[in-house]
Amino acid sequence: MNAAFDLQRESALALDAADPLAAFRDEFALPADPHHGTAAYLCGHSLGLAPIAAAASVEQELKDWRRLAVLGHEAAERPWIGYAEQLAPALAQLCGAQESEVTAMNSLSVNLHLLLAALFRPKGQRCCVLIEAGAFSSDRHVVASQLRWHGLDPERCLLEIAPRAGEELLRIEDIEARIAAEAPRLALVLWPGVQFRTGQSFDLARIARATHAAGALLCADLAHAIGNVPLALHEQDIDCAAWCSYKYLNAGPGAIGGLFVHQRLHKRAARNGLQGWWGHEGQTRFRMEAEFRPAAGAAALALSNPPVFSTAPLLASLQQFQRAGLPALRAKSLRLTAYLEYLLQHRCGEQITQVTGTEPQARGAQLSVRVRGGRSRARAVFDALQPQGLIADWREPDIIRLAPAPLYNSFEDVWRAADILAATLQANG
Ligand SMILES: Cc1ncc(COP(=O)(O)O)c(C=O)c1O
CATH class of the missing domain: 3.90.1150.10 (Aspartate Aminotransferase, domain 1)
Known part of the structure; x- marks a missing residue:
C-alpha cells in the first residue's frame, strides 16, 4: 500500500x-x-x-420545548419519550449487534458500573477481574470500587497483564494464556476494543473465546473503538460493552454514551441489574405500579429519562455514519x-x-x-x-x-x- x-x-x-x-x-x-x-x-x-447539523438538531429540541413544553414528550417532532430508542438502529449497526442489545444512556464509566452491577457476581474462589496494566484510569477505578463494593480486596482480586519486558503492545497469545492460567479465580475480563494510549486494537472474538473457556464474562470498553473499527459484538459473543460518543462518534463533550448486553444475558441483566423507571417496559411505565417489568433487552438497564440535549447531536452524527457507511x-x-x-x-x-x-x-x-x-x-x-x-x-x-x-x-x-x-x-x- x-x-x-x-x-x-x-x-x-x-x-x-x-x-x-x-x-x-x-x-x-x-x-x-x-x-x-x-x-x-x-x-x-x-x-x-x-x-454542523448538530446545532440544528439541538435547536429543534429547544424549539419544541419552547413551543410545546411538557407536551413535547409525545408531540415533539422527535418525541422525547422515545428519544433514546431512535438511536438503537444506527448504534446496533456500528456495534454489530441486534437493536435490542444496545441502548444509549449515561456516560461510559457509569455504564460500566451498571453492567458490572448487573453481571459481575463474584462467588467463592471465582472473584477476580482481569484488566490490562495500562488500562484507562476510570476503568481501573470502576473495577477496584466494584470489588470493594462486593467486600473484596482489589490488591488480591484485581489482576493485571502488562506487555512483555521491552515491548509496548500486548500479544494476543499472552492474553489468552493469562486468562487460561487464571481460570479458576476469574469472574470477569474488562478489555478495550482499542487501547487509548497505544492505539492497539484487539481481537475481541479471541479474547471472548478464551474468557468463556475460563468460565468468565468479557466486558469491552469501546471508547476508542466505536465508529473507528468494525465491531461484531453479537456474532463474536462479547458479553457486554460500553462506550462514549464524544470521540469518533462526534456527539460533543460529555454526550450520551451507550451500552451493549448480549441477548444471551438479557434475562440475567434484567433480573440482577439496578433498576429505574426508564428500564421499565414502555407501555406500562406510566402506570407507576410497584412491580418492575423490565423493558426488552439492554434497555432494561436504563434508569432515567434520556438527556435530550446531549443526545440530539448524536442523532445528527449517526445520520452521517449511516450515509457514509x-x-x-x-x-x-x-x-x-x-x-x-x-x-x-x-x-x-x-x-x-x-x-x-x-x-x-x-x-x-x-x-x-x-x-x-x-x-x-x-x-x-x-x-x-x-x-x-x-x-x-x-x-x-x-x-x-x-x-x-x-x-x-x-x-x-x-x-x-x-x-x-x-x-x-x-x-x-
Ligand atoms: C478508554 C476510556 N475509558 C473510560 C473513559 C471515561 O469516560 P467517561 O468520562 O465518559 O466516563 C474514557 C474517556 O475518555 C476512555 O477513553
Whole structure:
C-alpha cells in the first residue's frame, strides 16, 4: 500500500480529489488556525469535531420545548419519550449487534458500573477481574470500587497483564494464556476494543473465546473503538460493552454514551441489574405500579429519562455514519493512517518511535509516537505543535497521539500534520 504514497503535498491533494468521502468534511466545523485558516485536527480519538447539523438538531429540541413544553414528550417532532430508542438502529449497526442489545444512556464509566452491577457476581474462589496494566484510569477505578463494593480486596482480586519486558503492545497469545492460567479465580475480563494510549486494537472474538473457556464474562470498553473499527459484538459473543460518543462518534463533550448486553444475558441483566423507571417496559411505565417489568433487552438497564440535549447531536452524527457507511469509512481510515505512518517514517525517521503496531488490522485511526530524547524534549515539541496549527494530544511521559478521522480529515491534513511535526522536531533537535 505504501508504494502508492510519496512525500509531495500535491499527492495529498490528489488523494483528496479521489476520496469518495471527501465531501463529508464540509459538514463539520473545523477549528480555526491563524496561519492556514483551519487547523490540522488529528484529535478525534479525544473529542470528535462538531457536525454542523448538530446545532440544528439541538435547536429543534429547544424549539419544541419552547413551543410545546411538557407536551413535547409525545408531540415533539422527535418525541422525547422515545428519544433514546431512535438511536438503537444506527448504534446496533456500528456495534454489530441486534437493536435490542444496545441502548444509549449515561456516560461510559457509569455504564460500566451498571453492567458490572448487573453481571459481575463474584462467588467463592471465582472473584477476580482481569484488566490490562495500562488500562484507562476510570476503568481501573470502576473495577477496584466494584470489588470493594462486593467486600473484596482489589490488591488480591484485581489482576493485571502488562506487555512483555521491552515491548509496548500486548500479544494476543499472552492474553489468552493469562486468562487460561487464571481460570479458576476469574469472574470477569474488562478489555478495550482499542487501547487509548497505544492505539492497539484487539481481537475481541479471541479474547471472548478464551474468557468463556475460563468460565468468565468479557466486558469491552469501546471508547476508542466505536465508529473507528468494525465491531461484531453479537456474532463474536462479547458479553457486554460500553462506550462514549464524544470521540469518533462526534456527539460533543460529555454526550450520551451507550451500552451493549448480549441477548444471551438479557434475562440475567434484567433480573440482577439496578433498576429505574426508564428500564421499565414502555407501555406500562406510566402506570407507576410497584412491580418492575423490565423493558426488552439492554434497555432494561436504563434508569432515567434520556438527556435530550446531549443526545440530539448524536442523532445528527449517526445520520452521517449511516450515509457514509462504516465499511467505506474503515477503508478510508486504513489509507489515511497508512499515509500518516509513511510520512512519519520518511519525514521524522529517527526522531520518533512508533508505539502503535504496523499491522493495519491491529489498529484503528490512531498512531501514537514516542518522541526520542526524553520527556522535556518531547514536551517542548508537543507544546510547539498547536501554535503552528496541528492539534494532537499528549500522554505522559513522551507520547504524542495523532488520529486522522476519516469522516472529516483529509490527506492534506495528514500531510500538514507530518510537515509541522517534522519541522518542530528539527527545530527542537
Ligand atoms: C478508554 C476510556 N475509558 C473510560 C473513559 C471515561 O469516560 P467517561 O468520562 O465518559 O466516563 C474514557 C474517556 O475518555 C476512555 O477513553
